[in-house]
Amino acid sequence: MKKIKVRTSTSYDIYIERGLTKNCGDIIANIVKTRKIAVISDNIVDKLYYDTIETSLQKNGFTVSKFVFPAGEASKSIETLNQIYTFLCENNITRSDCIIALGGGVVGDITGFAAATFLRGIDYIQIPTTLLAQIDSSVGGKTAIDLPCGKNLVGAFKQPKCVICDSNVLSTLSDEIMSDGMAEAIKYGMIRDAELFELIASHKLENVNEIIDDIVYKSISIKRDVVENDEFDTGERMILNFGHTIGHAIESYYNYQTYTHGSAVAIGMCMITEKGCEKNVLDKLINCVNAYNLPHYCNAPISELLKLCANDKKRESNYINYILCKKIGQASIHKVCITEFEKFILN
Numbered sequence: 001m002k003k004i005k006v007r008t009s010t011s012y013d014i015y016i017e018r019g020l021t022k023n024c025g026d027i028i029a030n031i032v033k034t035r036k037i038a039v040i041s042d043n044i045v046d047k048l049y050y051d052t053i054e055t056s057l058q059k060n061g062f063t064v065s066k067f068v069f070p071a072g073e074a075s076k077s078i079e080t081l082n083q084i085y086t087f088l089c090e091n092n093i094t095r096s097d098c099i100i101a102l103g104g105g106v107v108g109d110i111t112g113f114a115a116a117t118f119l120r121g122i123d124y125i126q127i128p129t130t131l132l133a134q135i136d137s138s139v140g141g142k143t144a145i146d147l148p149c150g151k152n153l154v155g156a157f158k159q160p161k162c163v164i165c166d167s168n169v170l171s172t173l174s175d176e177i178m179s180d181g182m183a184e185a186i187k188y189g190m191i192r193d194a195e196l197f198e199l200i201a202s203h204k205l206e207n208v209n210e211i212i213d214d215i216v217y218k219s220i221s222i223k224r225d226v227v228e229n230d231e232f233d234t235g236e237r238m239i240l241n242f243g244h245t246i247g248h249a250i251e252s253y254y255n256y257q258t259y260t261h262g263s264a265v266a267i268g269m270c271m272i273t274e275k276g277c278e279k280n281v282l283d284k285l286i287n288c289v290n291a292y293n294l295p296h297y298c299n300a301p302i303s304e305l306l307k308l309c310a311n312d313k314k315r316e317s318n319y320i321n322y323i324l325c326k327k328i329g330q331a332s333i334h335k336v337c338i339t340e341f342e343k344f345i346l347n
């Protein structure tokens with residue numbers, strides 16, 4: 001079993017091994033004192049993996065209850081959060097008990113936020129089941145729910161007690177959801193690790209399973225390094241936003257219907273690279289995203305995307321931060337005023 005230690009305000013380990021969900025109870029029993037656990041999941045993941053988790057927890061003496069909500073981003077809402085709080089109350093979950101997030105980023109984000117706020121904070125554990133959740137959302141302690149006026153607008157930093165990553169569970173993901181996660185893996189290669197990029201670029205969606213363990217381990221290590229240096233996202237962590245400034249604008253322009261997050265980020269990475277980097281870097285990036293069925297351009301008018309970039313609710317006053325990878329594996333942060341960003345993009 002591989003173990004990655006994350007040294008943030010509270011430190012924790014990420015355990016990585018194929019088939020690990022079957023033994024999750026053994027790991028968790030060594031980490032928490034309580035023997036009472038509440039599992040939060042969505043209806044798809046619940047059917048696929050809950051029984052395995054429950055069996056392993058019960059074998060280790062845990063009493064387990066579960067709350068399941070409908071899969072999808074629409075559930076990352078204040079209404080679902082309220083239902084989770086009610087469920088935790090009804091099951092007498094106390095501050096010394098523990099919650100498990102079993103699922104993709106939606107389950108992880110809302111469960112993490114419930115754990116950060118219920119009784120002013122209780123322990124939680126992540127068992128991420130999408131590629132995106134394993135290499136991105138379960139690492140770093142950002143938790144959130146969406147509001148009707150925007151995504152991830154209410155949240156907290158809350159580090160889990162541990163993360164349990166089993167790449168076997170990725171075998172049930174659809175191609176589209178796998179591609180979505182691959183966009184983030186390509187991002188890690190671009191910003192920090194030319195070797196990882198080459199490994200990914202020398203494969204494609206159809207045979208990525210051969211290298212998925214390496215991708216998961218290397219991607220998590222990169223995210224760990226970045227969040228350890230900047231847990232609360234005031235500096236270096238911004239490099240994780242490579243492709244996201246424009247990517248978020250693309251998702252929003254199409255009302256979150258046409259492009260998945262990963263597709264929008266793939267386009268965003270290609271657009272920013274086209275403006276600020278040499279053609280050979282752009283060509284390699286385009287070939288790579290295409291190998292994972294991800295798009296490299298879209299028809300949204302640039303002027304509209306720029307308006308959406310300028311309206312981003314999490315932007316810092318009049319400034320925009322964008323990330324460039326002039327060389328594969330090396331990222332730089334550029335803080336410019338909006339008008340300068342517009343000039344750069346329209347050039």
Ligand SMILES: NC(=O)c1ccc[n+]([C@@H]2O[C@H](COP(=O)([O-])OP(=O)(O)OC[C@H]3O[C@@H](n4cnc5c(N)ncnc54)[C@H](O)[C@@H]3O)[C@@H](O)[C@H]2O)c1
Nearest residue numbers: 044071104105106107129130132133136137142169172173
């Ligand atoms: N906290 C962070 O740092 C962070 C970072 C990136 C993204 N996010 C958030 O993550 C969310 C997206 O996460 P996601 O892409 O995992 O989406 P998701 O959680 O909606 O999962 C996608 C779909 O895959 C299904 N699924 C999950 N695991 C499965 C499996 N093993 N087999 C078959 N189906 C499975 C889910 O039921 C769902 O239908 C967004 O809300 C985003 O804001 C958070």
Ligand SMILES: [Zn+2]
Nearest residue numbers: 184244261265
């Ligand atoms: Zn992303």
